[in-house]
Amino acid sequence: MVNFPFFQFWAPAALLAALAAPPAAAAASAGAAEVCRLIGGKLSSVSVAECLDRGLVESGVRTSGGLALLYKEYPPLGARKPNARVLLIGGTHGDEYASFSVVFKWMEILDRHHSGLFHWRIAPAVNPDGLLESPAVRPNGGGADLNRNLASRDWNEKALHYWRNHAGGDRRRYPGPRAESESETRWLAGEIRSFRPDVIVSVHAPYGVVDYDGPAGIAPPAGLGPLPFLDLPTFPGSLGRYAGEDLGIPVLTIELASSRRMPSDGDLRTIWVDLVRWLRLNIRARG
Ligand SMILES: [Zn+2]
Structure with missing residues (x-):
């Protein structure tokens, strides 16, 4: 028998009221609701309600503009063997509108049909600050290209040199003052370390191809x-170089195919179906 302390537990009225309130999970957190209000107001293909319906949660990391980075987990279901972990991200470049919207649409499919075959972690809006600029811009709120800011092995030696001498100092491709200078990049690197994805899928636009590293x-x-x-090149600080080439x-x-125009419903569906088929045939859990 468990003996509880003899004293009577006393709770103030405010604590009792808080305990009686509906669980926080029943509503979007303040940070998630705010981000949905803003990006749902900006994206023509994703409404505020659709964003809220996805049930995204705060990662605990905020952008330099103060917005919560959101994600959602789709855990494996009832499997005995380990399921491959898939990290799916959209909206790394703020002006690639469709790269946000498409990930929201695929989450809608998973919300209805998650088979539990994979363990998904999904962040549809890695760069909300860039999206919310008027007009939207590729870099984040700190002016860095998040796909040049990851700590690839060659970052210190090459990233700024490459930017100045091969990217013409284009501000849209500024890799930042140092590797992982940006909170969004530190969040992504942290996810790669803690979630240990077996594969990373990143959605961009507008080249109309699929690339592998x-x-x-x-x-x-x-x-x-x-x-x-199409085998596209990688760059110092890009996800392909950092995660694909350096981390394996x-x-x-x-x-x-377009930053602004959504794929047709048919294309949205066939890209998704082909993606899941490729994952099923090629990606194994590393345990
Ligand atoms: Zn991009």
Whole structure:
């Protein structure tokens, strides 16, 4: 028998009221509701209500503009063997509107049909600050290209040099003052360390192809829906170089055909179906 202390537990009225309130999970957290209000107001293909319906939660990390970075977890269901972990991100570049919206649409599919085959962690809006600029811009609130800011092994030696001498000092591709100078990048690197994805899928636009970086033993998809495979280069500080080449994690970059125009419903569906098929055939849990 468990003996509780003899004294009577005393709770102030405010604490009792808080305990009687509905659980916090029943409503979006303040940070998530705020981000949904803003990005739902900006994206023509995703309404505030649709964003709220996805049930995104705060990561605990905020952008330099003060917005919460949001994600959602779709855990594996009832499996005995470990399921491959998939990190899916959208909206790394703020002016690639469709790269946010498409991930929201795929989350809608998963909300209805998550089979539990994979363990997904999904962040549809890695760069909300860039999206919310008028007009939207590629870099984040700190003026850095988040796809040049990751701590690839060659960052210190090459990132700024490459930017000045090969990217013409284009502000849209500024890698930041140092590797992982940006909170969004530190969040992503932290996710890669803690979630330990077996594959990372990152959605961009507008090149209309699918690209692969990572272990040579994995066959890239011949294409996803209407998007053919094309081997694009990686860059100092890019996700392909950092996660794919340095860490040996398969990275699939989906380049939608347009930054502003959504794929047709049919294309949205076939890209998704082909993606899931490729994952099923090629990605194994590392345990
Ligand atoms: Zn991009």
